[in-house]
Amino acid sequence: MSAHATAAHPPLYAGGLRSWLTTVDHKRIGVLYGVSALFYFVVGGVEALIIRLQLASPTADVVGADTFNQLFTMHGTTMVFLVLMPLSAALFNYMIPLMIGARDVAFPRLNAFSFWTFFFGSVLLNLSFFVGDPPDAGWFGYANLTSKQYNPGMGIDFWLLSVQIMGIASIASAVNFTVTILNMRAPGMSLMRVPLFVWMALVVQVLMLLAFPPITVAFIFLMFDRFFGTHFYIPSAGGTPILWQHLFWIFGHPEVYILILPSFGVVSEVLPTFARKPLFGAPFMIFSGILIGFLGFGVWSHHMFTTGLGAVADTAFSLATMLIAIPTGVKIFNWIATLWGGHIRFRTPLYFAVGMVGLFIIGGLSGIMHASPPVDIQQHDSYFVVAHLHYVFFGGTVFGLFAGIYYWWPKVTGRMIGEGLGKLHFWLMVVGMNLTFFPMHFLGLDGMPRRIYTYATDLGWERWNMIATVGAFLIAVSVLVFFVNAARSLASKTQAPADPWDAATLEWTVSSPPPEYNFAVVPTVNSARPFWLHKYGPTRDISTRTKAQGTPAQPDNPPTRIDLPSPSSWPILAALGLALLGGGALVGLWMVLFGAAVLVFCVYRWAFQPLERTGHPTFGPAPSGGSS
Amino acid sequence: MDAHATTFGVPSRKMAMWVFIASECMFFGSLIATYLSYEGKSLVGPTPREILNIPLTSVSTFVLLMSSLAMVLALEAVQTGNRRGARMWLGAVVVLGGLFLAGQVYEFREFYHEGLTLQQNLFGATFFVLTGFHGAHVTVGVIWMVTLLVMSLRGQLGPERSLDVEVAGLYWHFVDVVWIVIFTVVYLIQ
Numbered sequence: 035m036s037a038h039a040t041a042a043h044p045p046l047y048a049g050g051l052r053s054w055l056t057t058v059d060h061k062r063i064g065v066l067y068g069v070s071a072l073f074y075f076v077v078g079g080v081e082a083l084i085i086r087l088q089l090a091s092p093t094a095d096v097v098g099a100d101t102f103n104q105l106f107t108m109h110g111t112t113m114v115f116l117v118l119m120p121l122s123a124a125l126f127n128y129m130i131p132l133m134i135g136a137r138d139v140a141f142p143r144l145n146a147f148s149f150w151t152f153f154f155g156s157v158l159l160n161l162s163f164f165v166g167d168p169p170d171a172g173w174f175g176y177a178n179l180t181s182k183q184y185n186p187g188m189g190i191d192f193w194l195l196s197v198q199i200m201g202i203a204s205i206a207s208a209v210n211f212t213v214t215i216l217n218m219r220a221p222g223m224s225l226m227r228v229p230l231f232v233w234m235a236l237v238v239q240v241l242m243l244l245a246f247p248p249i250t251v252a253f254i255f256l257m258f259d260r261f262f263g264t265h266f267y268i269p270s271a272g273g274t275p276i277l278w279q280h281l282f283w284i285f286g287h288p289e290v291y292i293l294i295l296p297s298f299g300v301v302s303e304v305l306p307t308f309a310r311k312p313l314f315g316a317p318f319m320i321f322s323g324i325l326i327g328f329l330g331f332g333v334w335s336h337h338m339f340t341t342g343l344g345a346v347a348d349t350a351f352s353l354a355t356m357l358i359a360i361p362t363g364v365k366i367f368n369w370i371a372t373l374w375g376g377h378i379r380f381r382t383p384l385y386f387a388v389g390m391v392g393l394f395i396i397g398g399l400s401g402i403m404h405a406s407p408p409v410d411i412q413q414h415d416s417y418f419v420v421a422h423l424h425y426v427f428f429g430g431t432v433f434g435l436f437a438g439i440y441y442w443w444p445k446v447t448g449r450m451i452g453e454g455l456g457k458l459h460f461w462l463m464v465v466g467m468n469l470t471f472f473p474m475h476f477l478g479l480d481g482m483p484r485r486i487y488t489y490a491t492d493l494g495w496e497r498w499n500m501i502a503t504v505g506a507f508l509i510a511v512s513v514l515v516f517f518v519n520a521a522r523s524l525a526s527k528t529q530a531p532a533d534p535w536d537a538a539t540l541e542w543t544v545s546s547p548p549p550e551y552n553f554a555v556v557p558t559v560n561s562a563r564p565f566w567l568h569k570y571g572p573t574r575d576i577s578t579r580t581k582a583q584g585t586p587a588q589p590d591n592p593p594t595r596i597d598l599p600s601p602s603s604w605p606i607l608a609a610l611g612l613a614l615l616g617g618g619a620l621v622g623l624w625m626v627l628f629g630a631a632v633l634v635f636c637v638y639r640w641a642f643q644p645l646e647r648t649g650h651p652t653f654g655p656a657p658s659g660g661s662s
Numbered sequence: 663m664d665a666h667a668t669t670f671g672v673p674s675r676k677m678a679m680w681v682f683i684a685s686e687c688m689f690f691g692s693l694i695a696t697y698l699s700y701e702g703k704s705l706v707g708p709t710p711r712e713i714l715n716i717p718l719t720s721v722s723t724f725v726l727l728m729s730s731l732a733m734v735l736a737l738e739a740v741q742t743g744n745r746r747g748a749r750m751w752l753g754a755v756v757v758l759g760g761l762f763l764a765g766q767v768y769e770f771r772e773f774y775h776e777g778l779t780l781q782q783n784l785f786g787a788t789f790f791v792l793t794g795f796h797g798a799h800v801t802v803g804v805i806w807m808v809t810l811l812v813m814s815l816r817g818q819l820g821p822e823r824s825l826d827v828e829v830a831g832l833y834w835h836f837v838d839v840v841w842i843v844i845f846t847v848v849y850l851i852q
Contacts, residue, residue, distance in 0.1 A: 140674040213678045216667040247689035262788040264780050272705045272784050
């Protein structure tokens with residue numbers, strides 16, 4: 035026993051490529067999601083920069099119209115499915131088990147399967163570049179733009195098959211995390227003691243569960259139209275392209291909340307930590323998040339006011355959309371009230387969190403404008419909408435996720451990250467983002483349509499477009515600063531403390547990075563801020579508090595034996611089979627059947643492989659007697 | 663991970679199946695909604711009234727319903743350690759599920775010969791995709807049941823593994839319930 039007590043933990047990220055391919059550890063899978071998402075952030079960013087170069091001046095000739103269509107399609111699809119969702123998934127994966135006091139997710143191998151399915155799907159999407167035929171119908175893929183008649187190439191097939199595959203990954207992951215959050219909480223962690231970030235993650239999982247099936251069905255119809263000659267979206271045979279719009283936006287609007295709620299959750303963790311106060315009105319924040327998710331399902335047709343749904347439908351969807359402003363407003367006021375009177379420490383995560391609140395308000399306000407059908411019809415398909423959605427997705431989601439990256443960076447990497455470069459990153463990004471997207475409001479109101487690849491000289495759009503392009507390159511510089519900062523941090527040798535921000539939640543009770551088993555002792559929770567209570571006792575008054583010199587929250591070594599699931603090759607191989615099955619539709623029936631065979635074989639091997647096998651990772655003292 | 667204590671005291675795999683079923687409701691809901699919104703919009707025949715064979719499908723619906731009964735009895739047999747009963751009732755689920763699928767294959771072939779194809783009209787497209795995806799779900803279920811049956815025959819399906827059967831049963835009953843909705847919406851209310 036003494037040998038175990040003195041042995042250091044093996045480093046969390048040690049091991050070669052094989053250990054990463056077969057890992058079922060939620061922390062490693064979180065890192066895999068994060069690295070992939072940041073890689074695609076660069077890819078999607080470069081696509082955006084080429085778009086901005088083309089639009090910088092009138093009648094420019096950087097790329098042609100066809101390439102331009104492909105670029106904005108790939109930019110949108112990449113940023114939504116390959117960057118924002120997996121970056122949120124990275125934080126969910128790494129943090130949720132730690133924040134609820136669990137040793138892993140409910141289904142560790144399904145978690146690995148989700149990641150690899152997402153990963154192979156993302157590769158399939160980008161393979162379209164290498165066959166020279168990327169999709170070009172927009173990330174929304176409106177029907178008729180995608181029909182075989184008007185779009186006979188393979189680009190749309192790549193797009194629909196890869197997004198379909200990634201949808202399976204999302205549903206699998208949503209099942210996993212819903213069960214994890216509901217069923218794997220530490221003793222004493224009632225639902226109202228669950229951290230806000232985890233609560234928002236739960237709402238997101240439910241949204242993914244219920245929103246992905248409609249788009250799956252929409253894609254199935256499109257697939258049948260393109261591969262088997264059906265007429266789901268073909269007007270000449272009685273079909274209607276509006277069906278696509280309904281199914282797409284029944285997914286698409288909840289998707290907006292799938293993208294923004296994780297960021298809301300991060301901000302709700304970061305602001306209390308750096309204001310050194312509990313989150314103001316935490317239960318209200320929880321219920322507001324649930325209400326946003328619920329209402330999010332009843333507003334899809336506000337994307338379709340111009341299709342002529344009739345006055346009753348327009349009114350209903352308009353009202354429901356305006357209602358969402360109420361819970362969203364609650365959140366914003368509560369964030370401000372959290373900062374009010376706090377002992378604020380101005381660190382990089384706080385900068386990004388406050389930046390998110392401010393920039394999201396701008397996007398939210400233009401969103402309320404769009405809730406009014408007459409206003410929306412004016413602004414539809416104009417750059418005003420481009421401005422709106424980038425304030426929400428960039429100002430809201432990207433800033434919120436960067437707040438999370440800076441906040442949890444020490445926990446994940448075990449290294450502190452530079453404050454100076456972090457703040458430089460923030461200021462460059464704020465300025466760049468506003469230079470890029472604010473002028474788009476003016477361009478839109480002045481009538482510039484979305485998705486045009488160039489414009490005439492006499493329209494007076496040159497100045498704002500040039501400013502937007504300069505801003506886009508400023509954003510690129512800020513991202514470069516982030517990567518330099520990240521590289522410097524990873525190269526440094528100073529070990530980050532377990533609790534660098536003096537925070538309140540359970541993930542800070544363990545070392546940075548955490549041991550493979552997360553918690554030597556599963557914590558017992560009796561507060562919404564368990565670690566704060568442990569450190570400072572029940573006092574809420576920050577001026578009189580003193581740090582209790584009690585026992586550490588977690589012992590260095592597990593007092594009892596901990597068994598962890600073994601690594602497994604079957605999840606990644608099953609995901610590969612699924613990707614071959616889907617991608618095979620572009621090659622031939624033989625490959626579809628081969629992929630299906632691989633998938634079925636791997637699923638069987640997976641199902642009959644015990645979770646914990648001979649040689650699985652164990653920690654703590656060896657059992658005193660008997661075998662396991 | 664079922665051996666570990668869970669917050670709600672419900673095994674995680676069981677909760678996962680319920681959560682997945684919620685997702686599946688939206689999947690079939692979207693297919694059924696599309697079927698309904700395209701009902702009567704076909705420009706050419708055949709129409710549902712001309713082609714749907716209600717007596718035949720009533721029989722296959724009854725067969726599928728009985729498979730759910732067999733499923734309940736199979737679970738009960740596994741839970742009480744009744745190995746003979748488990749094999750018999752799991753076998754019954756497989757046979758009844760297979761019969762339902764055979765009925766669907768026969769029905770699809772008949773419709774095809776009467777001129778209803780995927781490409782013929784919107785009715786063909788929405789009907790075949792809706793019922794075809796349901797049939798695919800039944801197929802997955804039958805394969806699952808065959809797996810459980812083989813496990814039982816090998817003596818690997820004792821009462822300690824009854825959760826395996828319970829989760830499979832949840833899936834099976836759900837697929838059955840979906841068929842009740844499809845049968846009502848597509849066949850009975852035209």
